[in-house]
Amino acid sequence: xxxxxxxxPKGTRDFGPTEMARRNYILETIKDTFRLFGFQQLETxxxxxxxxxxxxxxxxxxxxxxxxxxxxxFLKQVTVEDFAQGASAMLPKVSEKGLxxxxxxxxxxxxxxxxxxxxFPFKRFQIQPVWRADRPQRGRYREFYQCDADVxxxxxxxCEAEILLMIKRVFTAFGLTDYTIKVNNRKILTGLAEVIGxxxxxxxxxxxxxxxxxxxxxxxxxxxxxxxxxGEAAEKLAPMVARQPDxxxxxxxxxSELMAGSEIGTKGVSELVEVFELLNTLGGDDxxxxxxxxxxxxxxxxxxxxxxxKVNNVQIGSVSGGxxxxxxxxxxxxxDVSGVGFSFxxxxxxxxxxxLDLFQDLSQSPVRLMIAHFGExxxxxxxxxLSKLRNAGISSEIYPEQAKIKKQFAYADRKHIxxxxxxxxxxxxxxxxxxxxxxxxxxxxxxxDQVLARLA
Amino acid sequence: xxxxxxxxPKGTRDFGPTEMARRNYILETIKDTFRLFGFQQLETxxxxxxxxxxxxxxxxxxxxxxxxxxxxxFLKQVTVEDFAQGASAMLPKVSEKGLxxxxxxxxxxxxxxxxxxxxFPFKRFQIQPVWRADRPQRGRYREFYQCDADVxxxxxxxCEAEILLMIKRVFTAFGLTDYTIKVNNRKILTGLAEVIGxxxxxxxxxxxxxxxxxxxxxxxxxxxxxxxxxGEAAEKLAPMVARQPDxxxxxxxxxSELMAGSEIGTKGVSELVEVFELLNTLGGDDxxxxxxxxxxxxxxxxxxxxxxxKVNNVQIGSVSGGxxxxxxxxxxxxxDVSGVGFSFxxxxxxxxxxxLDLFQDLSQSPVRLMIAHFGExxxxxxxxxLSKLRNAGISSEIYPEQAKIKKQFAYADRKHIxxxxxxxxxxxxxxxxxxxxxxxxxxxxxxxDQVLARLA
Numbered sequence: 001x002x003x004x005x006x007x008x009p010k011g012t013r014d015f016g017p018t019e020m021a022r023r024n025y026i027l028e029t030i031k032d033t034f035r036l037f038g039f040q041q042l043e044t045x046x047x048x049x050x051x052x053x054x055x056x057x058x059x060x061x062x063x064x065x066x067x068x069x070x071x072x073x074f075l076k077q078v079t080v081e082d083f084a085q086g087a088s089a090m091l092p093k094v095s096e097k098g099l100x101x102x103x104x105x106x107x108x109x110x111x112x113x114x115x116x117x118x119x120f121p122f123k124r125f126q127i128q129p130v131w132r133a134d135r136p137q138r139g140r141y142r143e144f145y146q147c148d149a150d151v152x153x154x155x156x157x158x159c160e161a162e163i164l165l166m167i168k169r170v171f172t173a174f175g176l177t178d179y180t181i182k183v184n185n186r187k188i189l190t191g192l193a194e195v196i197g198x199x200x201x202x203x204x205x206x207x208x209x210x211x212x213x214x215x216x217x218x219x220x221x222x223x224x225x226x227x228x229x230x231g232e233a234a235e236k237l238a239p240m241v242a243r244q245p246d247x248x249x250x251x252x253x254x255x256s257e258l259m260a261g262s263e264i265g266t267k268g269v270s271e272l273v274e275v276f277e278l279l280n281t282l283g284g285d286d287x288x289x290x291x292x293x294x295x296x297x298x299x300x301x302x303x304x305x306x307x308x309x310k311v312n313n314v315q316i317g318s319v320s321g322g323x324x325x326x327x328x329x330x331x332x333x334x335x336d337v338s339g340v341g342f343s344f345x346x347x348x349x350x351x352x353x354x355x356l357d358l359f360q361d362l363s364q365s366p367v368r369l370m371i372a373h374f375g376e377x378x379x380x381x382x383x384x385x386l387s388k389l390r391n392a393g394i395s396s397e398i399y400p401e402q403a404k405i406k407k408q409f410a411y412a413d414r415k416h417i418x419x420x421x422x423x424x425x426x427x428x429x430x431x432x433x434x435x436x437x438x439x440x441x442x443x444x445x446x447x448x449d450q451v452l453a454r455l456a
Numbered sequence: 457x458x459x460x461x462x463x464x465p466k467g468t469r470d471f472g473p474t475e476m477a478r479r480n481y482i483l484e485t486i487k488d489t490f491r492l493f494g495f496q497q498l499e500t501x502x503x504x505x506x507x508x509x510x511x512x513x514x515x516x517x518x519x520x521x522x523x524x525x526x527x528x529x530f531l532k533q534v535t536v537e538d539f540a541q542g543a544s545a546m547l548p549k550v551s552e553k554g555l556x557x558x559x560x561x562x563x564x565x566x567x568x569x570x571x572x573x574x575x576f577p578f579k580r581f582q583i584q585p586v587w588r589a590d591r592p593q594r595g596r597y598r599e600f601y602q603c604d605a606d607v608x609x610x611x612x613x614x615c616e617a618e619i620l621l622m623i624k625r626v627f628t629a630f631g632l633t634d635y636t637i638k639v640n641n642r643k644i645l646t647g648l649a650e651v652i653g654x655x656x657x658x659x660x661x662x663x664x665x666x667x668x669x670x671x672x673x674x675x676x677x678x679x680x681x682x683x684x685x686x687g688e689a690a691e692k693l694a695p696m697v698a699r700q701p702d703x704x705x706x707x708x709x710x711x712s713e714l715m716a717g718s719e720i721g722t723k724g725v726s727e728l729v730e731v732f733e734l735l736n737t738l739g740g741d742d743x744x745x746x747x748x749x750x751x752x753x754x755x756x757x758x759x760x761x762x763x764x765x766k767v768n769n770v771q772i773g774s775v776s777g778g779x780x781x782x783x784x785x786x787x788x789x790x791x792d793v794s795g796v797g798f799s800f801x802x803x804x805x806x807x808x809x810x811x812l813d814l815f816q817d818l819s820q821s822p823v824r825l826m827i828a829h830f831g832e833x834x835x836x837x838x839x840x841x842l843s844k845l846r847n848a849g850i851s852s853e854i855y856p857e858q859a860k861i862k863k864q865f866a867y868a869d870r871k872h873i874x875x876x877x878x879x880x881x882x883x884x885x886x887x888x889x890x891x892x893x894x895x896x897x898x899x900x901x902x903x904x905d906q907v908l909a910r911l912a
Contacts (some may be wrong), residue, residue, distance in 0.1 A: 006502055016570070038853030043475065064527075087529045123853070384737060394492075396494065
């Protein structure tokens with residue numbers, strides 16, 4: 001064993017006690033809402049067969065999959081010719097497993113494998129890390145958590161309305177008040193392609209207008225022309241792009257009229273209207289929702305409603321998003337399963353709450369109290385008090401060694417423990433407890449029951 | 457995209473809703489106890505540099521590490537000569553990362569990297585999956601959770617006593633009453649080697665007697681002779697092996713006398729005695745603890761107390777174990793950090809609770825109620841009730857489609873949802889709620905507040 005200076009792989013992170021407390025707070029809040037709405041938890045393995053993963057995320061995605069080297073002699077199937085052909089030719093012979101790239105494909109795989117046992121509509125949530133061999137940069141990691149909820153096996157728009165409510169509920173719990181859920185429907189984008197005279201080209205249209213926020217209309221227009229759109233088609237799009245948000249009702253009216261000539265576009269608008277109505281019936285106000293007909297979302301598998309959530313006045317991208325798909329499981333041999341899902345971006349929510357200083361209630365330690373002591377005998381006396389505190393459910397600890405009282409308090413201070421009990425010969429004689437508030441410095445002499453009352 | 461028949465890698469598992477509810481119950485119970493005792497959570501990345509992992513688990517362990525193929529052109533550093541030399545020569549050039557094999561090495565790596573920021577004694581717990589390329593078999597998986605708690609930076613025996621209390625508390629919470637915590641001290645084994653005349657050979661002694669339970673004394677004796685122990689040494693060991701448990705006090709007396717000639721052995725016994733005393737001071741009875749001088753535990757890094765927990769009358773191996781070590785972080789350049797830790801075997805605890813039928817309280821769905829309806833309008837009426845239920849914190853759902861009432865109830869039944877509300881035209885007219893207990897079939901007509909009372 002040689003001594004190595006330790007480090008962790010780039011793009012990965014350790015989460016110490018403070019980060020974990022905050023991350024747990026985020027995840028528990030989200031889980032509470034998922035459960036309240038009847039979603040059940042699923043976990044899938046970190047490793048999937050490469051046959052499951054490959055080809056599901058485009059060529060770029062395939063490149064970004066972390067592949068696991070076959071165990072044992074990984075070269076046993078490899079010939080000199082394979083080696084001469086290079087890495088991509090050799091890959092299938094040295095690796096048959098990869099790390100989960102998202103939670104959607106493993107979920108689809110699970111649904112297909114368990115289709116006979118599952119109860120449909122199947123409402124599942126899943127919170128696990130995923131891995132991508134992306135170039136690490138600020139806010140982009142090679143290991144990060146995804147936090148998904150999906151309903152499959154129904155095309156009921158109640159699910160869309162419930163997703164909007166769940167987002168609202170989670171954000172309210174976080175104390176977030178100024179955010180926008182942008183909603184649209186892929187069918188409207190399909191209709192738009194028809195209306196501007198490029199029927200069937202909605203995918204190219206989506207990819208281009210997905211960049212509106214980032215690169216602006218002039219650049220998007222350029223891209224459309226490069227992708228073979230006519231100048232006329234692009235010009236027809238211009239007024240819709242330029243349109244300022246003027247309320248969902250007005251936008252609905254505008255696009256109803258615009259889509260009059262497109263059957264699918266009209267269906268898209270009416271689905272959206274129904275989602276608004278259902279939301280209203282469910283008691284949700286739609287003040288935080290904005291119908292944005294230019295919202296596209298890149299993923300090609302969406303076929304109905306799409307949504308994306310941004311917190312206003314912070315420079316952080318979308319913190320949640322999702323949509324409806326009609327054929328997620330088709331690639332695994334189970335066609336025609338409609339579903340709708342969404343995802344919370346845990347890392348971004350963390351950054352938002354941090355920036356807006358909404359973590360304040362978590363600064364306190366989960367440990368409420370430390371017992372400090374002036375010697376061996378005092379420590380043993382303290383152990384008895386400790387045992388009674390824990391039996392009363394108080395998270396507490398004793399400084400486990402003989403040390404100067406100053407050192408013991410420094411420990412409590414650095415762990416942000418709010419209270420201390422101090423055991424000296426005086427306390428052992430009197431049976432009274434010296435109880436100290438470490439924030440205020442206030443010190444009292446109490447009975448055990450009074451200590452419990454102070455900690456309640 | 458070709459259609460592939462989906463499967464998961466051998467030795468891995470999906471955890472569906474029922475398994476997840478049970479696993480969460482196990483993990484939450486353990487976490488509660490860890491927190492009550494002042495431990496804080498840590499998470500480390502799934503991937504570690506191979507320089508961190510290699511050489512820490514013996515040659516066999518190195519073989520069982522899952523290695524990650526370098527991203528991009530993984531052959532770019534590989535020459536024809538490397539290839540000709542075979543897999544193990546080529547490995548360092550195609551892989552620089554591996555999957556976490558346990559939680560102990562990443563923890564040691566974390567402590568060393570953060571030694572200047574951490575507050576010592578540092579009490580951390582960590583619950584994450586680990587991966588081993590072992591041959592899968594019943595009860596042995598390639599991905600499984602470990603659940604560890606450690607205190608580093610103190611040699612106080614209070615920590616050992618607290619670990620025994622934590623184990624007891626967790627088992628009590630699970631409803632487990634018939635279990636045994638075997639404890640020993642590595643120093644006693646070192647002393648034993650001295651006493652039987654093979655000083656310095658305690659490692660070989662440990663490896664051999666670690667197998668006592670599995671292969672019996674005759675085979676262990678054979679192994680000792682093969683390892684170069686004299687027949688005389690083996691014979692000296694025989695009466696201790698044959699010794700029947702006759703209470704901790706008697707065993708302490710027996711071994712105190714036996715160790716009289718060994719300084720380290722005597723220290724081992726006195727440490728053990730102090731742990732028993734501290735446990736007693738902390739209010740823990742020691743009826744579930746058995747001092748077993750033949751307990752060895754394989755891992756070579758233990759230097760003090762060791763323990764191992766078995767549930768009696770079930771055919772499942774140890775469900776928890778741990779011990780004290782004096783130089784865990786030495787391999788990363790930080791010597792002389794004493795610590796003590798232990799681990800719960802989540803998969804085995806799952807099997808034990810399952811076998812003893814102690815999961816019974818979890819058979820119920822977290823979803824308390826489903827709303828069934830006789831039509832479109834009734835569903836919308838039901839949505840309003842649903843919204844009120846959720847605002848009252850009741851986990852509930854509505855069947856999201858129009859379907860025969862029988863199909864809706866079948867859904868509730870398969871999800872083990874205990875209650876239903878049925879909305880028909882009658883209910884809409886009267887404003888009363890038809891509330892059904894799906895287990896008993898009992899049906900009542902109630903006001904909303906009465907429904908809440910039934911669900912309380």
